[in-house]
Amino acid sequence: MENxxxxxxxxxxxxxxxxxxTALSNVSLDIAPGERVGLIGPNGSGKSTLVNCISGMLEIDGGDILLNNTNISQLAPHARVHAGIARSFQIPRPFKSMxxxxxxxxxLTFSGNQRLDSNDLRSTQERAIAMVESVGLAPKMHAISASLTQVELRKLELARxxxxNPKLLIADEALAGLSGAEVDEVLVLIMNMKSKGVSVLLIEHIMSAVMQFSERLVVLVAGNKIADGNPQDVINNPEVIRAYLGE
Ligand SMILES: Nc1ncnc2c1ncn2[C@@H]1O[C@H](COP(=O)(O)OP(=O)(O)O)[C@@H](O)[C@H]1O
Ligand SMILES: [Mg+2]
Structure with missing residues (x-):
């Protein structure tokens, strides 16, 4: 029985x-099923490095990364995608000519199908259409990706x-470069992942978005985790203010 x-x-x-x-020093972090965790820290504090270590783009020099109690530290990036870790917003980029x-x-054809519900009898085409609709891109379904606006591309990356079919979605700099209204649109989509049971790790600079999103907030400074907890408590933590927010 699952604990x-x-x-x-x-x-x-x-x-x-x-x-x-040393880009990361003895960093530990748990993410619960379905949990929304925000990760903040100054530029160069190791946020993307942590993401790269979790998604397998970088090999770690010490410690372990477990997914559902299985050690995935040695798995290649594609194997981690199959295991349930999907990273959006930096790589892979969509195929622009498609x-x-x-x-x-x-x-849908090349990843994640291992865990698809066997009761889901829809064709790949039907599932793809539903996915496009779920991020609000139905009007652009047949548009070539190269013709999309910045916010439409973010939505496509999220849908990809x-x-x-991830258990954990990692969104690094998900909202960077978007206008205020666009930030809200994409943030709502990311927040809705929770209703699908997906855990999300969001790395973001816009504090209002981070505070709206996060059930838990983690702070990295110079490769060290200096805070991890209730977002309101974390941003009122004197060490966090000194090291980051007050800079
Ligand atoms: N591939 C790399 N080779 C050498 N140094 C790197 C590499 N990736 C990141 N770094 C360094 O590690 C530190 C953390 O970078 P990064 O994780 O990108 O920070 P953040 O995402 O928090 O801005 C920075 O000092 C950066 O220059
Ligand atoms: Mg980064």
Whole structure:
């Protein structure tokens, strides 16, 4: 029986070095099933490095990364996608010459299908259409991806990540470069992932968005986790204010 207190993801004491530079020092982080976790920190504090270590783009120099109690530290990035970790908003980019719908079908065909509900009898085409509709891109279904606006591309990237049927979605700089109204639109889509049971790790600079999104807030400074907890408590934490918010 599944223990409801067991984390989906357990990052345990990981260290990452680039040559003589330590980008992450003994960082630990649990993410519960369905939990929305915000990750903040100054530029260069190690946020993307942490994401790269979780998604397998970088090998860690110490510690372990567990997914549902299974050690995935040695798995290649594509194997981690299959295991349930999807990262959006940085890589992979959509195929620019393909339509929105075709881009989704590619992901549905090549990733995540292991965990698809066997009661789901819809064709790939039908599932792709539903996915496109769920991010509000129905009017652009047959448009070539290269013709999309910035916010439409973000929605497509989100739909592509969700098409891999993830248990954890990692959104690094998900809202960067969007206007205020667009930030709200994409944020709502990301927040709705929770209703699908997906955990989300959001890395974002816009504090109002982070505070609206996060059930828990984690702060990295110079490769060290300095706070992890209730978002309101975390942003009132004197060490966080000194190290980051008050800078
Ligand atoms: N591939 C790399 N090789 C060398 N140094 C890197 C590499 N990736 C990141 N770094 C360094 O690690 C630190 C953390 O970077 P990063 O994780 O991108 O920070 P953040 O995402 O918080 O802005 C920075 O000092 C950065 O220059
Ligand atoms: Mg970064």
């Amino acid at each position: 409801q207190h067991q984390p989906l993801v357990r990052v345990s004491d990981i260290t990452k070095k680039f040559g003589g530079f 339509s929105v719908l075709e881009n989704i079908k590619v992901v 990540a969700m098409s891999a």
